[in-house]
Amino acid sequence: MPDTVPVTVTVNGSTHERDVEPRTLLVHFLREELDLTGAHVGCESTLCGACTVHLNGRAVKSCTVLAVQADGQEVTTIEGLAASADELHPLQAGFWEKHGLQCGYCTPGMIMAAKQLLDDNPNPSEAEIREAIDGNICRCTGYQQIVDAVQHAADTAGAA
Amino acid sequence: MTTFRPNSVGRPIKRREDPRLIRGLATYTDDVKLPGMTWAAFVRSDFAAGAVRSLDTTAAAAHPGVVGVYTYADMDGQVGATPIGVEIPGMPDHPLLANGRVLYVGHPVAVVIAESPYAARDAAAMVEVDIEPREAVVDVEAALAPGAPRVYEELESNVCLQIPAPNPEADKLFEQADQTLSIRLLNQRVAPFPMEGRAICAHWEEGPGKLTLWTSNQAPHSVKQQIAMCLGIPEIRIRAIAPEVGGGFGAKIPTYAEDALLCWVSRDLKRPVKWSETRTENLLGMTHGRGHVEKIDVAFQNDGRVLALKGQTIADIGAFRSFFGPFIALSTHTMSCGCYDIKAVAWETSSVFTNTMATEAYRGAGRPEAAYIIERVMDEVAAVTGLDPVAVRRRNFISKDAFPHTTPAGATYDTGDYEKSLDRLVELAGYDEARAAQSSAREEGRLVGIGLATFTEVCGLGPSTGATPQQRMGTWESATVRVEPTGNVTVYTGVSPHGQGQETVFAQMVSDAFGVGLDDVVVVHGDTDQVQHGVGTFGSRGIAVGGAALDMALVKVHAKATRIAAHHLDAPVDQIDYGDGEFTVTGTDRKLTFRQVAEMAHLWNVNVPGEEPGLEAVARFEPSATTYPFGAHLCQVEIDPESGQIEIQRYVAVDDFGEVLNPMLADGQRLGGLVQGIGQAMWEEVQYDEGGQLLSGTLMDYAVPRAKHFPRMELDNTVTPTPINPLGAKGIGELGTIGATPCIVNAIVDALRPLGITNIDMPAKPERVWQAIQAAGAAQ
Numbered sequence: 040m041p042d043t044v045p046v047t048v049t050v051n052g053s054t055h056e057r058d059v060e061p062r063t064l065l066v067h068f069l070r071e072e073l074d075l076t077g078a079h080v081g082c083e084s085t086l087c088g089a090c091t092v093h094l095n096g097r098a099v100k101s102c103t104v105l106a107v108q109a110d111g112q113e114v115t116t117i118e119g120l121a122a123s124a125d126e127l128h129p130l131q132a133g134f135w136e137k138h139g140l141q142c143g144y145c146t147p148g149m150i151m152a153a154k155q156l157l158d159d160n161p162n163p164s165e166a167e168i169r170e171a172i173d174g175n176i177c178r179c180t181g182y183q184q185i186v187d188a189v190q191h192a193a194d195t196a197g198a199a
Numbered sequence: 200m201t202t203f204r205p206n207s208v209g210r211p212i213k214r215r216e217d218p219r220l221i222r223g224l225a226t227y228t229d230d231v232k233l234p235g236m237t238w239a240a241f242v243r244s245d246f247a248a249g250a251v252r253s254l255d256t257t258a259a260a261a262h263p264g265v266v267g268v269y270t271y272a273d274m275d276g277q278v279g280a281t282p283i284g285v286e287i288p289g290m291p292d293h294p295l296l297a298n299g300r301v302l303y304v305g306h307p308v309a310v311v312i313a314e315s316p317y318a319a320r321d322a323a324a325m326v327e328v329d330i331e332p333r334e335a336v337v338d339v340e341a342a343l344a345p346g347a348p349r350v351y352e353e354l355e356s357n358v359c360l361q362i363p364a365p366n367p368e369a370d371k372l373f374e375q376a377d378q379t380l381s382i383r384l385l386n387q388r389v390a391p392f393p394m395e396g397r398a399i400c401a402h403w404e405e406g407p408g409k410l411t412l413w414t415s416n417q418a419p420h421s422v423k424q425q426i427a428m429c430l431g432i433p434e435i436r437i438r439a440i441a442p443e444v445g446g447g448f449g450a451k452i453p454t455y456a457e458d459a460l461l462c463w464v465s466r467d468l469k470r471p472v473k474w475s476e477t478r479t480e481n482l483l484g485m486t487h488g489r490g491h492v493e494k495i496d497v498a499f500q501n502d503g504r505v506l507a508l509k510g511q512t513i514a515d516i517g518a519f520r521s522f523f524g525p526f527i528a529l530s531t532h533t534m535s536c537g538c539y540d541i542k543a544v545a546w547e548t549s550s551v552f553t554n555t556m557a558t559e560a561y562r563g564a565g566r567p568e569a570a571y572i573i574e575r576v577m578d579e580v581a582a583v584t585g586l587d588p589v590a591v592r593r594r595n596f597i598s599k600d601a602f603p604h605t606t607p608a609g610a611t612y613d614t615g616d617y618e619k620s621l622d623r624l625v626e627l628a629g630y631d632e633a634r635a636a637q638s639s640a641r642e643e644g645r646l647v648g649i650g651l652a653t654f655t656e657v658c659g660l661g662p663s664t665g666a667t668p669q670q671r672m673g674t675w676e677s678a679t680v681r682v683e684p685t686g687n688v689t690v691y692t693g694v695s696p697h698g699q700g701q702e703t704v705f706a707q708m709v710s711d712a713f714g715v716g717l718d719d720v721v722v723v724h725g726d727t728d729q730v731q732h733g734v735g736t737f738g739s740r741g742i743a744v745g746g747a748a749l750d751m752a753l754v755k756v757h758a759k760a761t762r763i764a765a766h767h768l769d770a771p772v773d774q775i776d777y778g779d780g781e782f783t784v785t786g787t788d789r790k791l792t793f794r795q796v797a798e799m800a801h802l803w804n805v806n807v808p809g810e811e812p813g814l815e816a817v818a819r820f821e822p823s824a825t826t827y828p829f830g831a832h833l834c835q836v837e838i839d840p841e842s843g844q845i846e847i848q849r850y851v852a853v854d855d856f857g858e859v860l861n862p863m864l865a866d867g868q869r870l871g872g873l874v875q876g877i878g879q880a881m882w883e884e885v886q887y888d889e890g891g892q893l894l895s896g897t898l899m900d901y902a903v904p905r906a907k908h909f910p911r912m913e914l915d916n917t918v919t920p921t922p923i924n925p926l927g928a929k930g931i932g933e934l935g936t937i938g939a940t941p942c943i944v945n946a947i948v949d950a951l952r953p954l955g956i957t958n959i960d961m962p963a964k965p966e967r968v969w970q971a972i973q974a975a976g977a978a979q
Contacts, residue, residue, distance in 0.1 A: 060317065067316075076230040077223020079445070081394050082478040086898035089394055117223035131221040135213055138863045141698030141871065143220030144394040144445030150221065169906040176898075178394050178446050179698050181870035181935075182906040 046110040050075065051119025059106050065099075066090040068106035069116060077117035077147040081176070088175030091148035092116045098155035100174070117147035120154065129192040130154055139188030141179035149175045153189045162193055201860075202750050202925050203757075204778075207707035207717065211863035214703045215717065225443040228398035228413045229475040237266055239399075239461055239474040240319035242309040242326045243483065244301035247335035247554040247891020248348070251299055251308060255327040259311050262325060264318030267468055269460075270309045271296040278463055282425035282454040284522040286669040290359060291351050293519035295429075295456040295463075301330060302350060302518035303554050304893055305483030307456065312464060312472055335554035335891040339515035340492055342553050350518055350552040359516055360525045360550040364532060366607070369498075369543035372507035376498035380579055385960045386568045386940075388490035388515065388885040389878075390895070391561050392903055395445020396481035399458055400473040403466040410466065411438045414458050417447040417695055418735030421672055423727045425454035426462055441725035444697030448875070449560030450486045451697075452737050453522035457484075479896045487885050488561020490515035491528060491568050497576050503584050503591040507543040508535055510572065516550045517557035523564075524557050525550040530565030530657065536606040537573035538617045538655040538829055539595035544607045554891045560737060562875055562936040563656070570654040574941030575958075578651070582952060587634075588945070589625060592653050593618065612655065612827040613921045613929075616855070620917050621653055624831040624853040627915055633835060633849075641953060646838040648950025652942035655829035658930025659743030659923070661822025675821040676740065677733040678748040680709070680756045682814035684801035686794035688715060690722045690752075693733010694745035699932065700864040701741050705749055707861065712753040713760075713793045714780020731817055739930030742860060743826050747924035751818035760796045760814060766807040767791060767799055826921045828929040830854035832942040838950045843969030845881065845947060851913040852938065857920045857929035865931055870912055872935020878904040879936070880943035884962050902962075955979065 043058040050073060057072050069075045069092070081089030083102050090102040093115040120128045130150045133139065140146040149172060156163055156171035163171065168189045169182070177185060201208050219225045256268040271294055280292030297308040309326050313319035334348040341347055342357040350357055373379060393415075400413040410432055416422050419439040427434035444451065457474065465472045476484065496509040514528035532546040577595070581588040597604050599616040606612070624630070633649055640647040663673040677693035688709050694701060706720040723729050736745070757777070764782035765772040774785045783790040791799075799805065800814040835849040852869060859865050882902035886894040895901040920927030940961060947963050948956065954975040959968060 062317070070230075074232070075223070076227075079227070079395065080229070080475070082898050084478065084898060087394065087478075087903075117221075121222070127221070134221050135217045138214065138867050140217060140220055141700070141867055142394065142444065142446040143216070143225055143698065144227065144443075146220055147223045165911070166907075169909075172906050176394065176903050176905065178392055178448070178875070178903065179871045180867055181872070181874035181912070182909060183870045183912055184867055186906065186911075 044107060046106050048109045048112060048114055050114045051116060061107055063106040064102055065104040065106050065109050066101035069101065075116050075118050079144050079147065081145065088152055089145050089148040091151040091175065093151060093154070098152050117150060120150065129196040130189065132195065133188040133192035137184050137187040137191050139180065139185045145175060145177045149177060149185060156189065157193055157196065161197060201708055201711060202754055203711040205711055207710040208860050210861070212703055212707055212717065212861055214700050215706055216700065216702045227395055227443045227445055228400055228415050231400045231413050231473070233402055233471040235470045237312045237314060237468065237470050237472050238316040238319045239464070239472050240311050240323035241307045242311065242323050242328060244297065244304060244306040244308055244330060246301055246330045246332045247304050247337065249301050249330040249332040251297060251301060252329040252331050254309060256309060258325040259322040262318065262322040264314040265311060265322045266314065267312040267464065268309060268326065269464060271298040274463055278459065279429040281456040281519065282429055282459065282522065283520050284671055285526055285667060287360060287520065287525060290520060291353065293456070295460045303556055304891055305556060310460060310464065312468060337553055337555060337887050337889055337891045339490065339513055339551050339553055342551050343513065343549065350554055357552040358549055359520065359552055362529060362548045364546045366543050366545035369507040369509055369545040372543050373498040376506050377501045378583065379496060379498050380583060381496050382575065382579055382958065384493045384495065384572055384575060386489045386491040386493065386571055387961050388487050388558065389561065389883045390482055390885050390901055391448040391450035391485065391488055393446030393448055393450065396476040396478065397455060397457065397485055398475040399461050400471060401461040401465040402471040403469060405469050409436050409438065410462055411440065412458065412462055413440045413442055415444045415451060416441045417451040417697065417737050419695055419725050420693065420727055420733050421735060422454045422458060426459055429459040430463055438728040441695050447697050448562045449488065449564055449737060452560055453486060478898065482896045482901060483893055484556060486521045486557050486559030487517070488558060489568065490558045491531065493568065493572050495572055495576060497580065499580050501584060503580055503586045503594045505539060505541055505580060505595050508541060509545045510535055512546065512548045514548065514550045515553050515555065515558060517553060517555045519557050521557035521559040524559050527558070527560055527565045531568040533608050533610050534566050534569035534657060535573060535608045537570060538597060538615060538653055539573065540597045541607060555887055562872065563933045566656040566933065567876065567937045567940055570652065570656065570937045571941045574652045574654060574945065578945045578948065579957065582957065588651050589621065589630065592621065592651065610657065611824060613824060613923050614919050615655060615827060615829055616917070616919050617653055617829060620829060620831040620853045620855050623915060623917055624833055624851060627853060627913065628833045628851040630833065646840055646950040648836050648946040648948070650834050650942045650944065650946025650949055651832065652938045652945065653831045654938050655827050656933060656937045658739035658826045658828060659822055660738050660740065660825055661744065662824065663821060673734060675734065675819050676744040676748045677731050677817065677819045678745065678752045679731055679817040680752040680815065682756060682797045684798050686715060686719065686797040688713065688720045690720065690749060691730040692722060692724045692745055692749060693730060694736045694741045695725045696736050696741055699736060699741050699868065700861065701745065704742065704746065704860045704864065708746065708749055708753065712757055715793065739932040742926060742928045743924055743930045744820055744822055746860070746926050746928065748818050748820035750925045751820055752816045755816035755818060756814060759810065760793065762810060763800050763807050764791045764796050767805065820924065822923055824923050826857065826923050826929040828854065828856040828931065828934060830934055830938050832938040834942050834946045836946045836950055838947065838968060840972055843965035843972060845963060845965065845968065847910055849910060853915045853917065854934050855917045855919050856931040856934065858918060858927035859916070860926070860928060866914055868931045869914060869935050872933060873912055873939050874904050874909065876936040876939025877943055880940045880961050880963060882962050882964065
């Protein structure tokens with residue numbers, strides 16, 4: 040088998056040590072090694088955003104980050120977004136409330152991209168939301184209800 | 200509306216599906232994990248046409264982690280051909296892997312199985328394939344030319360299917376008409392591009408002798424049947440599961456060669472095998488949509504009245520027959536009249552092989568092409584006669600009193616009121632004001648255009664008896680309603696939703712029927728071991744056919760519950776009133792709740808004469824005919840003459856899809872369809888070069904619409920129910936793609952018409968628009 044290197048990655052608050060091939064993509068590390076299958080592979084080329092997670096608090100496309108690049112770093116995935124297992128993050132609640140998803144395949148990445156927006160800009164305009172999710176493709180919704188979902192999350196988070 | 204008094208139905212209920220999806224806890228096929236899993240990687244042809252001279256798998260087989268490398272020779276004689284939905288006598292079969300010849304770029308020639316996905320891909324790159332290329336035929340019109348290279352050398356031409364439909368009446372009307380015009384329209388090949396590509400996990404278990412196949416598919420019962428037929432495994436030993444499916448849009452109707460192949464491999468290796476295609480594989484090897492050339496002649500009067508059409512559809516079906524591929528184009532002819540009272544239609548449909556990936560149903564499947572033709576025609580008639588496009592449409596509408604209406608193209612429309620949706624559109628969009636503003640803009644030299652589309656389409660295909668005898672799929676649907684002793688309800692539906700929301704809408708229907716909460720209902724779908732035989736989700740049939748089957752099953756269960764309640768209440772059945780989950784003896788306070796009846800039905804400590812214990816029913820709805828939703832769309836664009844860039848300023852859609860069971864989900868279907876349709880009109884195009892190399896094989900080259908391309912869409916709807924099913928619902932999934940392409944292109948052409956431009960082919964990319972503007976300038 041190919042040579043492996045040890046990596047230690049903190050994911051959703053838990054630290055994991057694994058030996059991986061140096062070429063292992065972060066998305067495959069999360070999906071195959073840690074059984075966190077919320078991040079999806081949609082294009083393997085940074086262009087669709089289905090694999091978006093946060094690395095040290097910033098949104099990244101995990102299909103073009105190597106697991107070794109996450110060594111010693113902190114990753115947040117859709118599974119770790121809510122404060123607890125029986126709560127929803129305002130973005131998750133917004134997507135549910137406003138029908139911001141259909142097949143759901145783009146949704147975890149879309150939510151993680153939207154989280155970056157709201158972290159940076161808690162009160163975005165519609166145009167700012169559309170610009171912020173420009174790196175994330177949804178083939179089902181036509182985006183309008185996603186815009187509404189993000190707006191809803193901004194409104195409720197702001198009110199909280 | 201539904202048989203039961205609507206309480207939940209009709210309301211914008213949040214989806215039952217969503218909690219697992221928004222938390223990343225759903226199980227798509229690639230998420231399935233099994234002990235002993237192996238991974239597949241395909242070796243695909245780099246040539247569009249050629250003979251396989253040699254295939255050397257030695258190095259790949261020796262690669263660490265590889266457990267198997269297979270070519271067609273390994274399975275020859277043990278497997279059937281790639282499954283098809285309708286037989287055409289005399290046409291060649293398509294082997295599961297290339298058998299001596301390759302027919303398109305991406306054609307699978309070998310498959311490598313390994314202990315990890317990375318090892319499988321490494322080894323696939325080591326398979327040496329030596330192909331003797333030969334001349335490919337890529338352009339569909341060139342494929343029809345005498346002497347063209349043939350995709351199948353054993354055939355006399357590249358024509359797979361040709362259906363002429365001449366009409367002497369049309370000839371006569373063309374002679375009598377005030378005017379005629381001709382237009383050639385392209386409906387370019389596009390990629391369905393579901394966010395989840397094809398994904399398969401095949402698991403043969405030697406102990407029970409059972410094959411379980413997880414596959415990202417819209418019709419798992421068909422998959423089970425087709426795998427059984429292809430591999431000779433008894434159907435009762437196959438379980439097909441469509442778990443969470445990340446979009447389909449028609450391209451996941453077929454049972455693919457890869458499905459059957461990996462099932463065979465799993466049985467050979469006695470290990471589970473998983474494969475998820477890459478995006479490039481998806482663009483190469485998932486069926487494409489559209490790919491039509493249309494040549495249309497129109498006979499019309501000076502007052503804008505369209506008398507007759509003569510059309511020729513040349514459909515590029517690619518290198519082999521996909522499931523329904525050769526037949527998709529026939530509905531372009533069937534729907535050619537749109538919502539207009541046209542007197543005669545003559546048509547010829549040709550489905551033609553080329554050395555490209557096969558085409559198949561794609562969101563609309565022949566109907567968007569028809570709407571594109573007739574709606575472009577209406578605008579051209581308006582331009583030639585000098586009439587307003589709204590006036591021309593009104594002049595030609597089928598009257599609302601004329602339904603059911605059979606068109607000369609052979610479609611029988613159930614119900615319609617086209618004036619009503621157009622009236623609402625004109626009002627909502629402020630049409631007259633928009634035209635006035637356009638005039639002012641034109642005086643300033645700005646290129647502002649307003650486009651219209653008033654269209655009808657066809658949903659919920661049926662009856663099954665209307666299909667050709669060679670078709671291997673019925674058009675009915677099934678539902679089982681199983682009431683548990685506590686009054687919980689499980690629905691087993693034969694449709695296979697993948698985003699449409701039937702887990703929610705069907706729960707709403709159950710809630711209304713029995714007075715139970717939405718949390719008391721589970722809707723099971725997409726698993727052939729759990730669900731009775733069914734058909735699947737495509738052609739906007741989920742509610743119109745699948746929902747109708749559920750309504751029938753609910754009626755049966757409700758009737759039995761009423762009889763059981765009557766016996767226990769010691770009253771005749773006709774004196775039992777039902778409301779809000781309670782069975783009450785008329786005029787008394789003697790009552791039983793639905794939950795009590797459910798328990799009595801299962802305990803059976805009191806025998807109810809003439810009844811069996813339990814509370815469950817299965818029903819199958821066979822539609823007597825198809826339904827015809829319709830709509831009126833308007834969009835306004837402005838074009839930058841310096842760059843050809845098009846800005847969509849407004850898009851207003853007034854659709855009529857009959858009764859609405861969940862308006863929020865309905866909006867989602869419409870918005871998603873609109874964006875896909877606009878994507879085709881403006882950006883999307885599968886491109887091959889003249890040698891058959893795919894030029895649009897990544898997201899760098901294939902332009903899928905993104906959020907910032909669009910303004911906020913404005914939606915409204917009118918309600919014209921259908922009598923075809925008990926719900927009165929017509930179908931909604933494909934309205935957007937059907938209305939949007941002509942609406943957008945009509946707006947673009949309207950903007951450019953002052954320059955003398957009368958057509959822009961899709962996709963109306965800025966480059967193409969800019970070139971048209973330059974050419975028009977040079978001509979003047």
